[in-house]
Amino acid sequence: MTTLPQISGAGATDPAELAQEVVRFAGPSGTIDLAVLDAVLRAWSPNTRRAFRSDLTLWDDWCRRQRIDPAKAGAVDVAAWIRALAGTDPSAEEIRATATIERYLVNVGWAYRMAGFADPTAAPLVKLEKKAARKALGVRQRQARAIRFKGDIADFDSPASGVCLAHLLKACRRDLLGLRDEALLRTAYDSAARRSELVAIDIVHVDGPDGQGAGTLFFPDSKTDQEGEGAYAYLSPATMKSIARWRDGAHIDRGALFRRVETHFDGSVAGVGREALHPNSITLIYRRLIRAAHAKKLLGSMSEAELERWVAAVSSHSIRVGVAQDNFAADESLPAIMQAYRWRDPRTVMRYGAKLAAKSGASARMAARLSAESSSARPGEEDSHN
The missing domain is CATH 1.10.150.130 (Tyrosine recombinase, N-terminal domain)
Incomplete structure (x- = not known):
């Protein structure tokens, strides 16, 4: 035996x-x-x-x-x-x-x-x-559709566009469920946390706020931290405020930070659970908020068909992909991105930024330059060279 x-x-x-x-x-x-x-x-x-x-x-x-x-x-x-x-x-x-x-x-x-x-x-x-x-x-993996902070924009000063974190935050309800969703979205974006990391956050893992209102989030272990050294992530003042509102509203003094919010048949809040959210619920929350943003006309003229394509392509990894793309758009270096968001494999980060790189790479710049030169040419000038 x-x-x-x-x-x-x-x-x-x-x-x-x-x-x-x-x-x-x-x-x-x-x-x-x-x-x-x-x-x-x-x-x-x-x-x-x-x-x-x-x-x-x-x-x-x-x-x-x-x-x-x-x-x-x-x-x-x-x-x-x-x-x-x-x-x-x-x-x-x-x-x-x-x-x-x-x-x-x-x-x-x-x-x-x-x-x-x-x-x-x-x-x-x-x-x-x-x-x-x-x-x-083929070896190319299906990538979750990115949820960036302001959407697929080239200039961070531009208004938010389409499915993005800014619009999902506006779609959050004004009750306990909304407080939980807002805190979850902001924490997910600041930390680029994986779903297993998000649901494992305990109250003791959040430190702050400091004098500027910011905080830190400690990850005792994660997918890439096999030695159990732990890692830290920055939490913005806005995120720390949203966590405080959620904790105060739900009376959470210890244990898991993100928990199930139980609702009645009519959708009204019945109470807050004691246990941490299940990892599978993260994707469902993102998809529910995308539908809510669409219902509130926050996503522009998006058709029902495009909405369904978006919902199908979103996963719990979508915000993490969006964070990588936003960092590339902000010209952050690959080592800095990997260190800040706990990536070990540079190929993964580069894959997340591949689509963005295509829009801002040499070919895109050359096309824009030729387009500008073409539009500035005098009428009939192009034909004179034929």
Whole structure:
């Protein structure tokens, strides 16, 4: 009988529960490497543990449907799974993005190694199938549509345009739900926080205001802070005031800052919950506020069809993408952006700014210059050179 490492904790990402998952996966034929299992599960963040459990379940379900024993699956079976996920084989599987398939294989590979089995995901055949999937699907990831502070504008002094933070703030209700939404939006923009970071904010993590009314937000851990060093983010005076109004209105003295606001059937506020918001609720809040801004005619002449396209493209990452684009528009350097908003991979930040760069790069400047020269030419001058 396998004796599992003693790891404390509870919940869906409890390391002890994941250890049991690996034991079930290994079955009687496996030989659990307890040292690796213990070290890996303690080293992983809650988000990584959650992804591992989810991906292992997907692989197990697919194997069962194919009448394959996961413990005995080989490279041929993994290759077939990749083709199903990439849509290159007729299958009932939902087509996944290249990056998602890569993540599945990494986690499934870890499960085999922890269970003491040969890792079929490391076989040459699987590497070739991954390459074929990248070719078929492309490697560009679908990017959440950006929510910038004033929208897609070139000059920060210009009025706000379309779906933007300024209009979502105006769309917030004048009750407890609105106070929560405003504080959430402002905190998300100032800190460029990921959804997991937003919902994990505790009252003790917010420090200030200082003499100028600003504050700081401490992140004890995050997706890119595997060592648990923590990081700080700046909170503007306007954000600190909105947090204070929300806390006073909801009587929050301790615990989670952002909580569920319960409403009656007619939409009126019934009360404030005690637990932190679920990470999935962040996207839903952004989408609700976009619809509210549209209903209040804040988004200009946007059609219903364009509204639905916007809502579908928005995610909990949209403000973080917008923050990156606003910083690029303000000519902030890449290292400064990465340091301020806790990015580790410069390629990610550059991808967020790619669309903006196209509008302000050399080709855009050249086109603007030629357009200006053309418009200043005398009538008929162009024809004289033909």
